[in-house]
Amino acid sequence: MIPVKFDYIHAESVEQAIRLQQESNGEGKLIAGGHSLLPLMKFRLTEPGVLIDISRISQLKEVRKEGDRIVVGALTTHHAASNDPVIKEHIPLLADTVRQIGDLQVRNRGTIGGNIAHADPAADLPAAAFALDAQVIIQGEDGEETMPVDQFIVGPLITMMPENSIVTAVSFAIPPRHTRSVYLKYFHPASGYPVVGVAAIAGVDESGVIDFVRIGITGVGDIAYRAESVEQTLLGQTPSEAMIQEASRLAAEEGEMGNDFFTSSEYREHLCKVYTERALRSILLAN
Amino acid sequence: MAIEDREVTVVVNGQERSAAVEPRKLLVHYLRDDLGLTGTHIGCDTSQCGACSIMVNGEAVKSCTMLAVQAEGSEITTVEGLGSIEHLHPMQQSFWEEHGLQCGYCTPGVIMAMLGLLKENPNPSEEEIREGMEGVICRCTGYQFIVSAVQKAAKLMAEAEEQKEETLVANLVREGTHNG
Ligand SMILES: Cc1cc2nc3c(=O)[nH]c(=O)nc-3n(C[C@H](O)[C@H](O)[C@H](O)COP(=O)(O)OP(=O)(O)OC[C@H]3O[C@@H](n4cnc5c(N)ncnc54)[C@H](O)[C@@H]3O)c2cc1C
Ligand code: FES
Ligand code: FES
Numbered sequence: 001m002i003p004v005k006f007d008y009i010h011a012e013s014v015e016q017a018i019r020l021q022q023e024s025n026g027e028g029k030l031i032a033g034g035h036s037l038l039p040l041m042k043f044r045l046t047e048p049g050v051l052i053d054i055s056r057i058s059q060l061k062e063v064r065k066e067g068d069r070i071v072v073g074a075l076t077t078h079h080a081a082s083n084d085p086v087i088k089e090h091i092p093l094l095a096d097t098v099r100q101i102g103d104l105q106v107r108n109r110g111t112i113g114g115n116i117a118h119a120d121p122a123a124d125l126p127a128a129a130f131a132l133d134a135q136v137i138i139q140g141e142d143g144e145e146t147m148p149v150d151q152f153i154v155g156p157l158i159t160m161m162p163e164n165s166i167v168t169a170v171s172f173a174i175p176p177r178h179t180r181s182v183y184l185k186y187f188h189p190a191s192g193y194p195v196v197g198v199a200a201i202a203g204v205d206e207s208g209v210i211d212f213v214r215i216g217i218t219g220v221g222d223i224a225y226r227a228e229s230v231e232q233t234l235l236g237q238t239p240s241e242a243m244i245q246e247a248s249r250l251a252a253e254e255g256e257m258g259n260d261f262f263t264s265s266e267y268r269e270h271l272c273k274v275y276t277e278r279a280l281r282s283i284l285l286a287n
Numbered sequence: 288m289a290i291e292d293r294e295v296t297v298v299v300n301g302q303e304r305s306a307a308v309e310p311r312k313l314l315v316h317y318l319r320d321d322l323g324l325t326g327t328h329i330g331c332d333t334s335q336c337g338a339c340s341i342m343v344n345g346e347a348v349k350s351c352t353m354l355a356v357q358a359e360g361s362e363i364t365t366v367e368g369l370g371s372i373e374h375l376h377p378m379q380q381s382f383w384e385e386h387g388l389q390c391g392y393c394t395p396g397v398i399m400a401m402l403g404l405l406k407e408n409p410n411p412s413e414e415e416i417r418e419g420m421e422g423v424i425c426r427c428t429g430y431q432f433i434v435s436a437v438q439k440a441a442k443l444m445a446e447a448e449e450q451k452e453e454t455l456v457a458n459l460v461r462e463g464t465h466n467g
Contacts, residue, residue, distance in 0.1 A: 002313070002316075004311070005290055005309070005311055006311060007290050007310060008293065008354070031357075034353060034354070034357065038334075038352050042313075042332060043332070051310070051354075053356075055357065103337070103422025104347055104400060104404060104419055105337060105340055105347050105349045105400060106334075108348055108403070109348055191335075192421060
């Protein structure tokens, strides 16, 4: 499978990546790891006239702590993120999530920025991004702009990316120290993408009640979401099996369950509940 | 708009190679068609089978999901770069001894992916090996013999490492006595 003809240019800097997009008259497309874009181009589902390769802009590979957030450069590969000491220490949920993306070879090429910018409704990363209050940092023609992930991703493969701009980083809020987290995924047996992916963070205070909980769910519909009804039900409660079951019943509340030849919406709703339950059990009840 | 070919220079199996390629040429086609390295196979159109796996700068990568132009300046190892018939690489040796292949179509890719795994994790458990094989598909073996082969390769490679160290220490000691 060979893509249609296109031209190819390297961008050496963020500024140049923006300029090359302006000069391409709408024909240009950024390429990072190429692991979402090239498969589409091979099937000729997308036919950009010019690929602007941003993969050598080394400043976009940095991971750093900035106040109460971890800023992950857009070009950080899934593999690098899963091994990064700063990520593992402060936002282990992200490491846990990207470790489960695709396979070894895919994780070596695919990037955090590309995954978010592609906004694939079946991607794993959005679950962690929603649970960790991610913000997408975008450099555009008029300077830098920061968008919360739930405003950035607005539909399947649809984002609020302004024209001629580039995601430079994604930042994630560091959850309170006493919390624990997990990403659980039921993957499609052929593609490896999640049919449902639940990213959960929770913790109990000294008196034994749940004082922090965040749940992000991906894969089940057109867009990932935060299961706020589950969160609200659990806050202020003492963790117990009964409590977890009751709360998890609401896991599909904020989501719109997809319906396709692989799974019915009823089944997706069921999976949402089951995987939320398992995730919460593993962080709130297991020692 | 005429699109110019790009000169792509890469080091493949230790040798610098250059060719002018169309930007849309996939790395796997560059290796097979331009460099004649047909050990790297193509088994699918969907980036899933892993038969095309090679090492790029020391990491296992699917060469069907990378453009040749993206590889400019990188170091590539394909299955041809591992061993020879007389001196098989421990991974090749193990696939042979443990019957890690039947038709052999997937084998070059599986071997490269598994070398990528061992580089990260030189002593993987069976579960970790199976997890590491997520990105390769074998329609013959049922995977069990591949697992055995990788386990054996891990052992052989660790022994070779140890031996290398012992020789190094022995040489240092010898040098020490010469000098002293
Ligand atoms: C076999 C296979 C299995 C996979 N399995 C999974 C899985 O289980 N879960 C999962 O989540 N993903 C999976 N993926 C997708 C993988 O994670 C992709 O690598 C990732 O989604 C996109 O990252 P990329 O760097 O490859 O982006 P590219 O393919 O380079 O780009 C994707 C899109 O984002 C845009 N883009 C890229 N970088 C930027 C940037 N910095 N700023 C603005 N726009 C940008 C591009 O223009 C393009 O439109 C799989 C891919 C393959 C091939
Ligand atoms: S040929 Fe199948 S993954 Fe590359
Ligand atoms: S040995 Fe035939 S496909 Fe693996």
